[in-house]
Amino acid sequence: MRSPRPYSLQAGPGVPSLTERRKAATQLDIARAACELFATHGPDGTTAEDIAHRAGVALRTFYRYFRNKQEAVAPLLAGGGAEWRNRLAEESPGTPLAEALERAVTRSLTGPVALSEGLNWTRSLLRAAEDDPALRAVWYRVNQDSEEGLVPILTHLAGPAASPLQIRLLAAAATDAIRVSLEVWSTTDTPPSGPDSPADLAVRSLRELTRGMAILA
Numbered sequence: 001m002r003s004p005r006p007y008s009l010q011a012g013p014g015v016p017s018l019t020e021r022r023k024a025a026t027q028l029d030i031a032r033a034a035c036e037l038f039a040t041h042g043p044d045g046t047t048a049e050d051i052a053h054r055a056g057v058a059l060r061t062f063y064r065y066f067r068n069k070q071e072a073v074a075p076l077l078a079g080g081g082a083e084w085r086n087r088l089a090e091e092s093p094g095t096p097l098a099e100a101l102e103r104a105v106t107r108s109l110t111g112p113v114a115l116s117e118g119l120n121w122t123r124s125l126l127r128a129a130e131d132d133p134a135l136r137a138v139w140y141r142v143n144q145d146s147e148e149g150l151v152p153i154l155t156h157l158a159g160p161a162a163s164p165l166q167i168r169l170l171a172a173a174a175t176d177a178i179r180v181s182l183e184v185w186s187t188t189d190t191p192p193s194g195p196d197s198p199a200d201l202a203v204r205s206l207r208e209l210t211r212g213m214a215i216l217a
Helices: 018-041 048-055 059-065 071-089 097-109 112-129 133-158 164-186 198-210
Strands: none
Touching: 018 048, 018 059, 018 071, 018 112, 048 059, 071 097, 071 112, 071 133, 071 164, 097 112, 097 133, 097 164, 097 198, 112 133, 112 164, 133 164, 164 198
């Protein structure tokens, strides 16, 4: 999953302040450090002190942002969901939802950051999570947050004819299509692009999970 897009350097309505941008950058540095250590030593072989040292921050800074070492990877995992929601939000109301969803998924999983860094981080973390319930819980929470973030975007795109139930079901299906695809891909050594890549698997999964949904008709 992709890292969050860089923030605008100019503050304004809805744009994070300089302090907020610095905070986000520090959190992402800590997340990358945690991911590197988890990939090398596993969660059990990594401490919060190790992560703070690798990230170049004080231990108290680590705990200012995260409750435990597993929570530290959340910014990396959440970045991909934020990116694909941003892509979906760029679609125009009235665009067929199936088309909009597939385009957003494909663009977010084949972008330069996803292919160069994000997907490899995600694969490493999902492999580490196989034997770490706390790390899996972070992954599931990130996906739940992403699903909830989809609801207002889908509501806007679908228009007033769509019911809240239809919107919620579509948000759940779309989120699970990406989640399951990434989990399956992470168990393989398949490259992040091409056949059986996350984008390929996600589009196929999305079609399977949403087949027959009235909202897409």
